[in-house]
Amino acid sequence: xxxxAPTLQDVATTAGVSSNTASVVLNGAKSNTRVSEATRQRxxxxxxxxxxxxxxxxxxxxxxxxxxxxxxxxVAGSSTDYVTNPYMAGILQGVLKVAGExxxxxxxxxxxxxxxxASAHRFRxxxxxxxxxxxxxxxxxxxxxxxxxxxPLAAVAxxxxxxxxxxxxxxxxxxxxxAMDHLRELGHYKIALFTGEENMHSTPQRISSYxxxxxxxxxNLPAQWIHxxxxxxxxxxxxxxxxxxxxxxxTAILACNDAIAAGVLAEARSLxxxxxxxxxxxxxxxxxxxxxxxxxxxxISQPLQQIGELTTHLLLKRLQGVPIEPLxxxxxxxxxxxxxxxxxxxxxQ
Amino acid sequence: xxxxAPTLQDVATTAGVSSNTASVVLNGAKSNTRVSEATRQRxxxxxxxxxxxxxxxxxxxxxxxxxxxxxxxxVAGSSTDYVTNPYMAGILQGVLKVAGExxxxxxxxxxxxxxxxASAHRFRxxxxxxxxxxxxxxxxxxxxxxxxxxxPLAAVAxxxxxxxxxxxxxxxxxxxxxAMDHLRELGHYKIALFTGEENMHSTPQRISSYxxxxxxxxxNLPAQWIHxxxxxxxxxxxxxxxxxxxxxxxTAILACNDAIAAGVLAEARSLxxxxxxxxxxxxxxxxxxxxxxxxxxxxISQPLQQIGELTTHLLLKRLQGVPIEPLxxxxxxxxxxxxxxxxxxxxxQ
DNA sequence: ATCCACTGACTAAGCGATTAGTCATAGTAT
DNA sequence: ATACTATGACTAATCGCTTAGTCAGTGGAT
Numbered sequence: 001x002x003x004x005a006p007t008l009q010d011v012a013t014t015a016g017v018s019s020n021t022a023s024v025v026l027n028g029a030k031s032n033t034r035v036s037e038a039t040r041q042r043x044x045x046x047x048x049x050x051x052x053x054x055x056x057x058x059x060x061x062x063x064x065x066x067x068x069x070x071x072x073x074x075v076a077g078s079s080t081d082y083v084t085n086p087y088m089a090g091i092l093q094g095v096l097k098v099a100g101e102x103x104x105x106x107x108x109x110x111x112x113x114x115x116x117x118a119s120a121h122r123f124r125x126x127x128x129x130x131x132x133x134x135x136x137x138x139x140x141x142x143x144x145x146x147x148x149x150x151x152p153l154a155a156v157a158x159x160x161x162x163x164x165x166x167x168x169x170x171x172x173x174x175x176x177x178x179a180m181d182h183l184r185e186l187g188h189y190k191i192a193l194f195t196g197e198e199n200m201h202s203t204p205q206r207i208s209s210y211x212x213x214x215x216x217x218x219x220n221l222p223a224q225w226i227h228x229x230x231x232x233x234x235x236x237x238x239x240x241x242x243x244x245x246x247x248x249x250x251t252a253i254l255a256c257n258d259a260i261a262a263g264v265l266a267e268a269r270s271l272x273x274x275x276x277x278x279x280x281x282x283x284x285x286x287x288x289x290x291x292x293x294x295x296x297x298x299x300i301s302q303p304l305q306q307i308g309e310l311t312t313h314l315l316l317k318r319l320q321g322v323p324i325e326p327l328x329x330x331x332x333x334x335x336x337x338x339x340x341x342x343x344x345x346x347x348x349q
Numbered sequence: 350x351x352x353x354a355p356t357l358q359d360v361a362t363t364a365g366v367s368s369n370t371a372s373v374v375l376n377g378a379k380s381n382t383r384v385s386e387a388t389r390q391r392x393x394x395x396x397x398x399x400x401x402x403x404x405x406x407x408x409x410x411x412x413x414x415x416x417x418x419x420x421x422x423x424v425a426g427s428s429t430d431y432v433t434n435p436y437m438a439g440i441l442q443g444v445l446k447v448a449g450e451x452x453x454x455x456x457x458x459x460x461x462x463x464x465x466x467a468s469a470h471r472f473r474x475x476x477x478x479x480x481x482x483x484x485x486x487x488x489x490x491x492x493x494x495x496x497x498x499x500x501p502l503a504a505v506a507x508x509x510x511x512x513x514x515x516x517x518x519x520x521x522x523x524x525x526x527x528a529m530d531h532l533r534e535l536g537h538y539k540i541a542l543f544t545g546e547e548n549m550h551s552t553p554q555r556i557s558s559y560x561x562x563x564x565x566x567x568x569n570l571p572a573q574w575i576h577x578x579x580x581x582x583x584x585x586x587x588x589x590x591x592x593x594x595x596x597x598x599x600t601a602i603l604a605c606n607d608a609i610a611a612g613v614l615a616e617a618r619s620l621x622x623x624x625x626x627x628x629x630x631x632x633x634x635x636x637x638x639x640x641x642x643x644x645x646x647x648x649i650s651q652p653l654q655q656i657g658e659l660t661t662h663l664l665l666k667r668l669q670g671v672p673i674e675p676l677x678x679x680x681x682x683x684x685x686x687x688x689x690x691x692x693x694x695x696x697x698q
Numbered sequence: 699a700t701c702c703a704c705t706g707a708c709t710a711a712g713c714g715a716t717t718a719g720t721c722a723t724a725g726t727a728t
Numbered sequence: 729a730t731a732c733t734a735t736g737a738c739t740a741a742t743c744g745c746t747t748a749g750t751c752a753g754t755g756g757a758t
Contacts, residue, residue, distance in 0.1 A: 004499075005473045005475065005498075051469070051470040051498060052470065053470040053471055053473055053474050054474065055474065055475040056406075056474040056475050056476040057405075057407075057409045057410045057415065057475045058406075058475070060406045061406050061407055061410065066406065068456065068476070081442065082442065082445060083432050083438045083441050083442050084435070084438050084439055084442045084654075086433070089432045089433050090433055092432050093430065093431065093432050093433045096431060096432065096457060096459050099459050100460060103459075103460065104459065105456050105458055105459060105476065106456070106457045106459060107417065107454050107456045107457075108445060108454065108455045108456075108457065109454055110445050110448050110449030110452075110453065110454060110455060111449060111452065112449075120400070121400040121401065121402040122402055124354045124400075124402055125402050125403065125404060125405040126354065126404040126405050126406045126407070127405040127406070127417070127454065149354075149400065262641075288638060289637060289638065289641055292611075292638055292641035292642060292643075293641060294641075305433075
């Protein structure tokens with residue numbers, strides 16, 4: 001602060017009362033202090049005149065409550081694109097909305113998580129009342145570290161059950177099943193899966209759901225048809241090239257997000273593979289870029305903002321000590337059919 | 350906090366010393382207190398064992414410094430899409446990066462700005478050391494209100510000069526000139542301008558730059574060729590329809606951001622207007638969606654992340670009391686030529 | 699033996715706000 | 729006249745941390 005903010009004492013002095021009286025006037029009475037109407041008005045006038053606003057730090061010292069919630073973005077790989085990532089941004093948007101409704105600020109922690117031993121206690125710094133963890137990598141000990149310190153938490157797309165952390169996610173199993181079923185109905189069964197980072201919570205779930213579906217259909221596919229890319233889209237080009245050179249080609253590729261699918265489309269173009277005639281491609285997320293691809297992507301839509309809103313509600317509940325049941329909420333994905341999928345061509349059947 | 354965080358006193362007790370001694374050990378000595386090596390070690394061990402981390406609120410009360418900076422998003426119209434807006438997100442990303450480098454947290458204020466009288470003092474609440482204002486509407490008194498309370502500020506795309514607030518922006522004049530010159534070189538002079546909200550700082554600047562360019566060329570264009578849309582892209586379709594029905598049609602449309610340009614492209618498709626053969630379209634921002642449009646958008650690229658980084662540096666300087674000169678920094682836009690612009694067709698010349 | 703400097707650590711005040719507890723004064727009931 | 733109850737407002741402790749100021753003890757110099 002450059003220009004010192006007026007304190008409660010300043011208001012009190014201006015109004016000619018004690019700071020206690022001023023405090024009582026300015027926030028309903030919680031002591032048995034009584035104030036006459038005239039005095040009350042004098043205090044209110046003084047506060048108004050000085051543009052007084054209580055100091056949040058001092059207040060939170062007493063209340064042990066900061067009226068702000070923290071957000072930690074999980075990091076896949078070395079990526080530092082938090083809010084420019086449409087998945088993260090969509091969720092954060094939902095968090096901001098609900099936080100705003102209840103008068104909370106949102107503090108984004110900028111320090112990278114190293115490990116529980118080195119990092120966890122930094123987040124118990126009295127800056128926030130609780131923390132929302134968004135998409136922590138599977139091999140990270142964020143949830144474990146924070147929850148073992150007793151920090152109120154809520155999580156998105158994390159293995160929260162393990163640490164009794166209320167968690168919101170979109171049903172990865174259902175999403176993959178919807179995608180697989182859509183492709184199957186078109187006539188595909190040679191379906192390759194291009195996943196995101198292995199250490200993200202969603203990846204093993206989606207892989208296992210993919211495998212189950214194939215098993216349901218009695219399909220036995222080459223193991224190398226599961227390719228690990230990055231959610232940034234990196235690696236999708238190489239994966240497509242590799243799979244296209246192999247002896248057996250898939251007729252469809254299910255990408256685990258739209259960026260990966262976009263990478264596939266771009267590489268398909270440069271390999272002169274016609275989509276969807278020769279190869280159907282599906283995305284996941286229904287990000288803004290999905291409908292803008294050529295051809296527009298068939299994809300699985302996730303209600304990102306709703307995830308953020310719901311997670312915030314859960315954290316607020318936890319802060320109020322309201323029991324949360326069930327601990328994990330799975331929202332439903334939707335399939336959005338556009339132009340990147342079609343029946344497989346004859347010679348690929 | 351559920352599980353009470355250990356206090357300095359807890360550490361001191363565990364180590365068998367006074368809280369003062371513990372404090373001195375844990376943060377370089379600023380009192381003349383001396384500590385023996387043995388005692389020092391005992392304190393450090395105790396802190397480690399208890400996972401002690403100082404309470405930020407208590408600390409900031411003493412230091413009058415919170416190590417966190419605030420962000421307020423200006424709001425155009427009733428939009429509440431802060432971080433899902435790629436412009437805002439890009440800037441915020443830059444803010445997060447620099448803040449992280451110097452160990453600051455970033456607090457996003459979620460309460461909408463009403464007016465200086467009602468809102469300003471809320472932001473002098475000791476929660477943040479300073480505030481970054483991003484793209485406040487032209488008719489808002491955010492900067493005036495906050496700066497008159499002596500809150501350290503830095504701004505993006507705001508009329509900061511007026512209130513001695515260090516401000517970063519991309520040179521709107523240059524950007525429009527580059528766009529206009531590109532179109533002129535292709536042979537266009539019948540150029541319509543589709544702007545964002547009138548009350549955004551950039552809008553009048555861009556309009557005047559557009560007008561100046563036309564004047565340079567001795568062009569006299571119908572006034573209604575300037576259409577006010579929304580930066581969300583809303584209104585672009587109607588504007589195109591209207592302009593296309595008029596007696597004189599432009600050969601090119603310069604949209605003030607990519608969302609507006611995308612709206613124009615979509616409407617052009619449904620009106621069967623061929624882009625760029627019949628109509629050249631330019632965007633602005635070079636958002637992710639620009640290159641994905643059909644045809645890919647020629648656009649003016651703004652270094653969003655760099656804006657955020659620079660603005661944060663300016664705020665940090667101001668917090669340190671370093672004089673800032675010059676007060677306003679204008680970054681250079683770049684033109685990205687893609688496929689949505691070409692020479693105008695013969696019959697349109 | 700006396701003085702001084704240094705070592706090692708403590709006590710207490712204060713940051714700004716909240717709140718339990720105290721205390722005059724005035725008015726009312728007995 | 730006495731006891732009691734509102735009324736109106738104040739004092740002081742506390743939240744967790746920092747830091748200016750104080751102080752006892754030890755060892756070396758004079």
